[in-house]
Every structure is written in structure tokens, then in C-alpha cells.
Amino acid sequence: MTERLLTRLTDQPIPVGVRARRAAAAAARRAPERGVRALAQPPAGSGLQPVMGDPGPPGVGYTFNLLQDTIAFSRDRYARYGSVSWLGGFGTQVALVLGPSAIETVLANRDGAFSSQQGWNYLIGPFFERGVMLMDFEEHRHHRRIMQQAFKRDRLNVYQENMTPTIARGVERLPVGRAFPLLPAIKQLTLDIATEVFVGGELGPEADRVNEAFIETVVAGQAVVRADVPGGRWHKGLRSRRYLEQYFRGQIATKRASDGDDLFSVLCRAESEDGERFSDADIVNHMIFLMMAAHDTSTITTTMMVHYLGQHPEWQERLREESVALGKEAIGYDDLDALPAMDLAFRETLRMNGPVGIVARRTLTDTEIDGRFVPQGTLLAVGLYPSQRMEPWWSDPDRFDPERFAEGRREDLSHKYAWAPFGGNVHKCIGMHFGGMEVKAILHRLLLTRRWSVPASYDPVIDFGTGPFPADGLPVELRPV
Numbered sequence: 001m002t003e004r005l006l007t008r009l010t011d012q013p014i015p016v017g018v019r020a021r022r023a024a025a026a027a028a029r030r031a032p033e034r035g036v037r038a039l040a041q042p043p044a045g046s047g048l049q050p051v052m053g054d055p056g057p058p059g060v061g062y063t064f065n066l067l068q069d070t071i072a073f074s075r076d077r078y079a080r081y082g083s084v085s086w087l088g089g090f091g092t093q094v095a096l097v098l099g100p101s102a103i104e105t106v107l108a109n110r111d112g113a114f115s116s117q118q119g120w121n122y123l124i125g126p127f128f129e130r131g132v133m134l135m136d137f138e139e140h141r142h143h144r145r146i147m148q149q150a151f152k153r154d155r156l157n158v159y160q161e162n163m164t165p166t167i168a169r170g171v172e173r174l175p176v177g178r179a180f181p182l183l184p185a186i187k188q189l190t191l192d193i194a195t196e197v198f199v200g201g202e203l204g205p206e207a208d209r210v211n212e213a214f215i216e217t218v219v220a221g222q223a224v225v226r227a228d229v230p231g232g233r234w235h236k237g238l239r240s241r242r243y244l245e246q247y248f249r250g251q252i253a254t255k256r257a258s259d260g261d262d263l264f265s266v267l268c269r270a271e272s273e274d275g276e277r278f279s280d281a282d283i284v285n286h287m288i289f290l291m292m293a294a295h296d297t298s299t300i301t302t303t304m305m306v307h308y309l310g311q312h313p314e315w316q317e318r319l320r321e322e323s324v325a326l327g328k329e330a331i332g333y334d335d336l337d338a339l340p341a342m343d344l345a346f347r348e349t350l351r352m353n354g355p356v357g358i359v360a361r362r363t364l365t366d367t368e369i370d371g372r373f374v375p376q377g378t379l380l381a382v383g384l385y386p387s388q389r390m391e392p393w394w395s396d397p398d399r400f401d402p403e404r405f406a407e408g409r410r411e412d413l414s415h416k417y418a419w420a421p422f423g424g425n426v427h428k429c430i431g432m433h434f435g436g437m438e439v440k441a442i443l444h445r446l447l448l449t450r451r452w453s454v455p456a457s458y459d460p461v462i463d464f465g466t467g468p469f470p471a472d473g474l475p476v477e478l479r480p481v
């Protein structure tokens, strides 16, 4: 390993935007606290505590702390205010929900007080409207029942088969013998997989524009200026949404007529047990949302798993031995059970770096979380990622230790919602098994053909998109096994 070269790469300056956001986050934490108060007074005699918090610096509030300093900031909030606190951020007032018990209250949603549609709508609504995550209650059930047909086991087997050649080609193409940034390379690979499995082949001459449109719609939700100002992120997001609508709409007739086994064709034919089907508009909306939901999540999980295995060669070797023992160049969906060590490392990667860092909800009525009064209309940021890095649910939570999921330890059983990278209950990730098989199939191929290492001391600077990701693209050097 050219450790010197890799060290040089991992010493790369942090991108200017990330540096500025980190500086803003640090300044917000240093600033004297002002305006600590209750979010609202609990009703007399309710026995509830108020949610306490403060707005943070004028204007941006704690936006950059939530995005750039998520773990340390959340631990601090939890120590100071407990499992629910409020803060200024994203141009509004947000209640931060931390720890498995509070997360369970919100996601289990037993009294129907929490709306996913109204929560997510504030952040990404204009770009991902009518996606299944932006629906509630009966309407959500209706759409999910139909969509579920496209994620059944027999379908997953076909998707897995269809992605195999793309994975083999993609892994083969990764540079060998020189350090390169892994994240963009994996992003290209997962886009190629999505193209094959979701759309059924080539994106055609529009491939670059489609890719760019997805990126623009995803980052638009993090715009500080949340208005349609030409040149701004919000504006580009809206423009890209229109482009994607037109792109998918243009193919509906062909897809409806086809008997293809790509996700797009399957959604066109999908029918629930009660004979319900999607309209053309539904299919366009769901395709845009699904492509978005699948892309960054699988990319970041794969990239971070490669990173951790590079820093922990003993785990890399253990996984490689397991993959070699399977005796197959490519895995099928039914082989996953035969790779238990791969599963431990996958779970630990998702615990350390859950790619959907925070999920959004809004309260539809006055309600309570963990004995605290939360008034109607409160926007909630449910901290899945920071909560998975907190004691007492996890021992030594910043350490990569896949064995914590093994029988005999099972730290994830400390609470039903301690490990929740895929969320929970009715909105639980519908692509959970798809995402798992994709990440593991890429890793299996990589382990069989390549070996890699990353300096143990290297701790990548984390930026935040849909969730945490390495700001420097994560340099790595591959060698033939």
C-alpha cells in the first residue's frame, strides 16, 4: 500500500463549503446561550413537562450543528434537555427527538398524532411530492399495498440477478494500484445498477441530465434560502423535478405495454390483493421518489462499509473467507443467510453511519413524547443516526465493533428502536431488503477480487446530505487479492 500517497490524499483540504458550515456550527455552539424557554406550557394538571430549548444564533439557528456536528451536538442536547428539545433550524423551529424510547413514540404513532407527510413536506415536499413517504394513514396504506408487490421475494431474486453483470463490470472498472475517491465511483456504480434494475437498461442520451436532476432534487431540500430564487438550490430542485416528471412520463406507455422485469415495468403492472393499481401520475411520482430513496442510501452504506473494512483488516479477512467459502462469484438473494459475518459488518456500518440520519414528522394534535408536552404543528427531527451513537444503548458507541450484534451480546436488543437505520412501523423502509442485497452483492464481489486498507488513524470529515457522508470522497487504494 502506498501509505504515503493515501495519507496525502486523506490530508486533502476539507471543501470550502463544508469548512464554512463547520465554522458556523462551532460558532453557534460557542455563542452565549440566549432565549432558553419552553416550547409551550403543558396544560394545567396534565403532569407533563415542557419541551425546553433555545433558538441558537439569529437566522440559521442550529441548522449547521444538526447537519455538520450531528453526533456531538445531539449528545450535548440530550445531556442538557433530555430526549426532546427544541431549537431554531431550517428557517423554523424544530423539536429534536433522541433516544429509542422517544423515537418509538413518534414512529409507532399509536394515537395518530404524527404526520410523515406534513413533516417531510416542509423539507423536501416540492421535489418529492406524492412519494409514498409523503403520504399518511389510509392513503399511505393504499399506495404501500400496491408498491409492496414490487418488493416481494420473487421480485428481489430477479432484481438481484439483473444487477449481477453491472456489479461485476463496475467493480472491475475501479482503479487498482492507485488511491482514488471511492464515494463518486460507488455513486456511479449504484446509478448504473438503478438504471438497469429500476428503469431496465440504458438511460439513453439523457443519462447525465437524469443523474444531475437527481442530485439537484436531493440537495434542494437543504437549501438555506427556501424560495424559488433563480440560481439557488431550491430553484434548481424545482427545475429538475419538472425534468424528471417529463422523463418518466414519456416512457409510461411503453412500460405499460411491456412485460419487463425492471421496477418501472413492475410498478405499471402492480396490483394489490384487492385489485388496486397505480395511475400514470402515481407511477411517475413513485419512480422519482424510489430512485432518490435508493441511490444515496446504498452508495453511502457501501462506501462506509468499504472504509470500515479497510480500517479493520481482521474483519475484511473474515468476510473474505466467508465469501470465498460460499464458492460463488455472485450472490443471489437466497445466499444472504450464508454470509453471517457480512451481515454483522453491514449492521454495524448502518449503526455507525445510518444514511438516513434524521427523519421528519409534524404533530397533528397536541401530544406527548417521553412525558413532555409537544403542541400541535411542531416540526420534529427524529435523530436516528445520532441516537445509534449514544450510551447507554450501545457500549463504546464510536467504535466499529460488528460483534456487538452477535448472539451472546446482541446490543441491538437493548431496545426495540435502538437499531433503527430503516426507521420503523408503517413507513419502515420498503427497500430494506433490496438495499441490503445490493450493498452485500457489491461487497462480495469486491472481497473476492480486491484487497484494501485505510490508515487506522484516518477519520473522514463528515458532511450531511440525506444523511452523513464523507466530505473528501473517501480515498482508498485497491490491490488484486
Ligand code: HEM
Binding pocket: 116, 132, 133, 134, 144, 289, 290, 293, 294, 295, 297, 298, 301, 350, 354, 355, 356, 359, 360, 384, 420, 421, 422, 423, 424, 426, 427, 428, 429, 430, 431, 432, 434, 435, 436
Ligand atoms: C441502506 C439503505 C437504506 C436505508 C438505510 C434506508 C432508510 C430508510 C428510512 C430510515 C426510511 C423511513 C423514513 C421515515 O420513516 O420517514 C426509509 C423509507 C423508505 N425507503 Fe429506504 N433506505 C435504504 C434503501 C432504500 C432502497 C434501496 C429503496 C428502494 C429500492 C428505498 C425506498 C424507501 C421508500 C419507498 C421509503 C418510504 C416508505 C414509506 O413511507 O412507506 N430505501 N428508508
